[in-house]
Amino acid sequence: MASSRLLCLCPASWSTPILVRFFEWFGDFGRFCGRLARTGFAPPYEREEFVHQLSEVGARSLLLVGLAGAATGVVFSLEARDSLLRFGAKPLLPTIIVLSILKESGPIITGLIVSGRVGASIGAELAAMKVTEQLDAIEASAVDLYKYLVATRVLACVLMLPLLTVAADFCGVVMGWVATTLTDPIPLRLFVNSGFARVGFNDLLPATLKTAVFGLIIGLVACFEGMRARGGTAGVERAAASSVVYASIFIILADVVLVRIILVFFP
Amino acid sequence: MNAATPQAAVQVQSVHKSFGAQHVLDGVDLQVAQGETLAILGQSGTGKSVLLKLIIGLQQPDTGSIRIHGQEVAGSDMRKMNELRQKIGFVFQSAALYDSMTVEENVAFPLKRHAQLSDADRRTRVQELLASVGMEEALGKMPDEISGGMKKRVGLARALALAPDILLFDEPTTGLDPITSAEIGELILKLQRERKVASIIVTHDVQVARMVADRLALLRDGRILITGTFEDLKNSHDAFASKFLSSAWQG
Ligand SMILES: Nc1ncnc2c1ncn2[C@@H]1O[C@H](COP(=O)(O)OP(=O)(O)OP(=O)(O)O)[C@@H](O)[C@H]1O
């Protein structure tokens, strides 16, 4: 009795120990992914829905991602300038700003922002459709949910994430220059030239493309959480929240692994 | 494949379904021939909606068999399942319209995917379908801009889109005024006459059941308590059956 109490940490379900729920979650999630892989990507394709989702994902997050990127650029410029001055390495400032944005901050910030914005909205959308029987209605019309709803959203996230990352990188670098030039005037051309002088293919491409994995995580987790929602309005709210929480955690964990892999293959 | 005996359109055999400890269906048997209309009556919460969802494979029975034109529903793969579902129209209790689409797009949804029609032909077909339920004016409206009864009728038009052989209605007239209810009843009768559809109608509305159904079935305690014509049930010695009918049928 007392020991079972101790195991039950999560108020959502007092009856099942958290460890069991943890494994159940992964089991269900694995089945969900398997089902998607089996039927989701077979023709005929849902082109219209896919294009719609591309624009939704892009439009919903572009402004936020741009703002977050810009803010990061400013912060880097301020912080790095201070540190570099101490070592008398101020000429390195553009390189430091560009490198840290392109290699890490741009991608991870984009992943987290999109998981908050798009993950929540996909999770809530599908959950609302679930609790109002719209998912049942789609299935009753002999349409595969995995093809119509899941594959389109997951693919849209996978494709849009790298593009949004480029947008975040761009805003970051430009605002990094603006913040730098306010204290130490430097022409944009010079800033970019010296900033990118030591940046190579291995810095740029793997870091940008790894965000496709973040997109995959966001799409899969949000669709999964949305489709298994139950229990009316509260269920919709739970699905939206857990989409964001799980997607963000998995993105951070995936980033650790991906950075390690990229270091091995693109030294 | 057994060509000698006429196949039932829908055949349900000793189907059991529980949710956790709650036994909702406890050995349901029923059978509907092509061209026949069966009304299922029963108190709220007896599992009528669950039964319809089992028939179209939205939920799986714990045990028992459900056949559509002789083909087993439970356990068939996705492709076969979808072939079966194209022959079935389902009218949801809650209408379940897609709330991000207009009325027109709702009705066009199954047509877009399963009927080889040009855009113009599809438009015409959608207009015909909406006209047949008296909703042609609502074409461009969103579901949250129309009333509950109108949603029901759009849901019916959507269910009819692929010209199904089998129709499953979950409370098609609940919440509608008597005149609209009678109109929906007429529509069901017309479908039955002209297209020989097999229908299962879950309803509390005994008048509509009497009007459209060849047979009535009373669901109680997870089983079909009694089936027969309206008169059979009314005159039956089963106290519950006659009470159920007479309490709903004040005349
Ligand atoms: N997905 C589900 N999970 C758990 N229990 C369920 C589920 N679906 C239905 N039930 C339970 O099954 C029982 C029957 O539900 P159902 O919706 O079939 O009733 P009904 O006969 O259609 O009632 P009504 O006439 O009010 O529509 C209810 O007690 C309900 O709590």
Ligand SMILES: [Mg+2]
């Ligand atoms: Mg019901």
